[in-house]
Amino acid sequence: MTALLELRSVTQRFGGFTALDDVSCSIEAGSISSLIGPNGAGKTTLFNVISGLVMPSAGSLGFNGTDYTGRRPDEIVRLGIARNFQQVRLFPALSVIENVMVGAHLRLPRTGLLDFMGGPFNADRVDRLARSIATEMLDLVEFKSAGDTHPQQLTLVDQRRIEIARALASDPRLLLLDEPAAGMNPSESNQLGAIIRKIRDLGRTVLLVEHNMRLVMAISDHVSVLSAGKVIATGTPSSVQADPAVIAAYLGNV
Amino acid sequence: MVLLQQIINGVMLGSTYALVAIGYSLIFGVLRLLHFAHGEVFMVGAFIALCSVWFLNAGPVLAVVCAAVGCAVLGVVIEFVAFRPVRRRSGGMLAPIVSSLGVGLLLQEVATNIFGADQTRFPPQFEATVYHFGSLFVTSTQLFILATSFGLMLLVHLFISKTKYGLAMRAVAENVDVAGLLGINSNAVVVLTFAVASALGGIAGVLVGFAFSAISPFMGISMTIKGLVVMLIGGLGNVYGAMIGGLVLGIAEVLTVGYLASSYRDAFSFALLILVLLVRPQGLFAGGLRAGH
Amino acid sequence: MRNVLVGLSMLAGLASQSLMSLALISLALISLALISPALADVQIGILMPKTGFGAGFGAEEQGSIDLFMSKYADLGPAGKLKLTIYDTRGEPAQAISLTRKLIDTDNVLAILGPYFSGESEAAFPVANRAATPIVTPSSAKPGIAAANRPWTFRNASTTDKTDAALVVHWLKRQSSPVRKVVIFYDGKDAVSSSDGKAVMPAVLKANNIEVLDSISFQTGDVDFSAQVTRAKALGADGIVMTALFTEAGHLTRELRRQGMQQPILAGVELSLDHKFIETAGDAAAEGVLTGADFNRDSPRPSVVAFIKEYQERVGQLPGNSSALMYDALFLMRHCIMTTGVAGSSAADKAKIRDCWAGLKDVDAPIAGPSSIDENGDARHAPNFLIVKSGKFVVDR
Ligand SMILES: Nc1ncnc2c1ncn2[C@@H]1O[C@H](COP(=O)(O)OP(=O)(O)OP(=O)(O)O)[C@@H](O)[C@H]1O
C-alpha cells in the first residue's frame, strides 16, 4: 500500500483568507479517489497547490516518495502529475490536435536546433510522433470530431474531453480532474465514468473533483470531503455518504 | 517594365523588413512585450558579419552564420539583462520598454566607439554581379537576399508549425500558466524565442549591409520603427502577418518613391498603417503566434 | 511618520544647500565681472557637428581648429584667442539654442558656424537679433546671409555663383553633347534641396538643357533603387545630383549598377569628400565631376604648407571642410587684430561686423584673396574636380 501523492499539513492563505486549512491526505497508487465538497470549499485551490500553480503557505507535498514542494509547474508535470481545468483552458489559436500535442511536449525526443536545420524531415518525425500520441489520446477519451477544428467551434463537453486528452498526453502517473462532468447529461457522464476507469486500468492514478455524486459514487475507490478548507471525512463512498458531518456540511452550505 | 522592376526593388527592401518584423512578432507574440533594442540587434548583426569578413576572411554564407549565432547570443543576453529582471518585478508595459530602449542606446554607443560614426561597408569582393534581362536587372546580392530571406521564412514556418519547440512557443504565447501546467518551461521558451528572433534580426542586418553597402551604428533606429509598423500592419505578434506586412511595406515605400516623391515615403507608410488599422484593427492577420492557415 | 520626518529634514537640507550655492555663484559672478577685463582674452564661439550624420565634417573642421590654435592663439596685446566649441549634431534646433548659449552665457565676441545651411538658416536670425557677428564657413544655400543683414556672413560661395561655372565646364568637357538631364536631389538637406530644386534647374535652363525629371531622396537613405529605376526609363543623357557625399556615393553606385552610364555632375554639397568615392566604389565614381572651394593640388605655398602641417598634426589629409574652417579662423583673427578689439562689448562686436562686411582681397591662406559681397557672402571661384582612379583631381 504505497501512497503516490502525499499532502502534509498543507495550508493556503490568500491575504487574510484561509482557503486550505492544514490539509493532510494521501492518494494510493492505482486508485480512483474523489474529492467532494460544497462550492468554495477549496477543491480547485488544492489542485492548484498539487500542480504547483500556487505555492502553499505552509505544509509539504510528496510524490512517489520525494518532496516536491516549491517546484515549478513544468517540473511537476515531469514528475508525472497532469491536470485539466474546471474552467476549460484550451489554446484557442491551436487546433484540437495541436492542443493535445502540446501536452505531449515532455515525451517528445529532443530536437536539436541543428537536427532541425538539417532539414524539415527530422522535425517531421517528431511532428508525426506527436500527432500519433495526440490521436491515441483523443481516441481514448472518445473524441469523435475532426482534429483540425478549433476548440471554440466545439461543445463544452467535447472541450472537456480534449482537455483530458491533453493532460493524458504527458503520460502522467497521477491525473487530476477538476469537474470533468460539469455540463454533461447522464449518458455522457456514464461514458466519462467508463473512460476514467479505462484510464485507471492503464495504470494511472486518478484524483477526481466532482459535484456529480452519481458518478463519484459509481467509480471511486476512496472519497474525501473538503469543507471550508478542511478535510472533514474520508473513506469509502458509502461510509462517507452516511457521515453526518458531511450531510451537515452540504446542507449548511447549499 | 518599370513597374515590374520597382516591385522587384520593393520585394528586396521588404524581405529585410519582414525578417526584422518576424523577430519582433515572435517576441511580442510570446511575451506581449515590445523589444525596442531589436533594431540595434539588427545593426550588431551587420557589424558581426563585417568583423567575420575582416578577421576570418568569411564569405557571404559564413558571414550570415556568424551574425546569426552572435546575435542569438546577444538576444539571450538582452533577455537576461533587460527583460527578465523587470518582468519578474512585473513593472507593467513601461519598464521593459525603458530597459530595452536603454540597451539599444548602449549598443549604439558601443558600436560607435568601436567602429566610428561613419558608414562602413563590406569589402569590394562582395560587390554584386549584375544580370540584365532586357530592361530588367537583378544582382547576385539580390538573389542571395531573396534566397536567404525566403528560405528563412520557410524555416520559421516549419519551426513554428512542425517542431515541438515551435508548438511550445505558441502555447506559451497563448497562455503561460497553462503551458507551464503542461510541462513547458516557459523561461526556456522565452530564451529560445529571443535567440531565434535575434538571429533573424542579425541576418537581416547582414543582408541590408550586402544590399546597400552601408553599415553604421545608426542603421538600427529606423528598423526598430519600421519593424513596429510592419508588425502593426501584419497583426500584432503574427509571424505570417510580419512576412506579408514586410513585403507590403517595402513595395509601398518603393512605389511611393518611384511614382510620387521620397518625402512622402514615411507619410505614406503611416497612411497605409492607419488605413489597415481602420479597416482591420487587428491587422491583416489576427494576433497570436499562429501556424499556417 | 518617521519617513515624513526624514523627508522634511532632507528638504530643509536641500534648501539651505541651494541658498549656499546661490551665494557662491553670485560671488563667483561678481569676481568674474571684476577680473575678466584684466584677462583680456577674446572669446569666439564655434558651432559644428561633432556627432550625428555630419560628424565627419566636424572632424575635418576640428583638425583645422587644432592646427590653427597651435599656431595663432596668441593675439598680442589683445591676449589670447579662446574658443568655445559646441556640438550641434547637425540639427537646426540645436544650432538655435547653442547660438543663444554662446551669446547669452558664454558672452562671445563672434561665432564661427554652424556647418549646414539648414542650421545656418535657423541660427542666423538669432545672432542677427542679438547683434553678434556670425560667420558660417561652409553653408552654400543662396540668400541665407542676405536675409539676415547686417550681422551674418559666410566664407563660402553660394551655389548660385558656383553652379553656373560648374555646369558650363561640365557641358564643355563632354564628348557627346548633353541635352536632357535628370536631377537627383536630397530633399531633406537644405542646401542640396534648394540647389536641386531651384538653382541647378535655372542654370541648366540658361544653358538650354532640358530637365526631364527631378527625383528626390532623403538624407540617411541607403536604398536608391526606386529612384534610379524611375530615372532609367526617361532617356536622359546626363545626370545632375545635389547631395551630401554619403548619399551621393550610394546614388552613384546604384546608377552604375542599374546600367546608367551617363556623365554625372555633383554639386558642391559633395564637399569634395573622399568618402564619396569610398561609398560609390572607384569604378562607379570614375568621371564624376564636382566643384569645391578647396583645391588640394594648388601650387600656392600657403596651401602646400597647410596640407603638410595638417597632415603632420592630424594624421590625415585635410578635406574641403578643413580648408573652409581654416580660412574662416584666419579671417576672424585678421579682424580681431586689425580692429584691436579686446573683449565682447557691443562696440567690439560692431567693429568685427564692420571688418567682415568690408573684407576686400584679404589674402587667406587657402582660398587666397577673399572678399565679402553686399549680401554677406564670399566670392570664390570654384575649382573643378573630377574622379580619376579613385582620387579627386583638378580638371584641366
Ligand atoms: N487566487 C485566489 N485569491 C484569493 N482567493 C482565492 C484564490 N483562489 C481561490 N480563492 C478563494 O478560495 C476559496 C476556495 O476556492 P476554490 O476555487 O478552491 O473552491 P472550489 O472548492 O473549487 O469551489 P467550486 O466547487 O465552486 O469549484 C474561495 O472562496 C475562493 O474565492
Ligand SMILES: [Mg+2]
Ligand atoms: Mg473548483
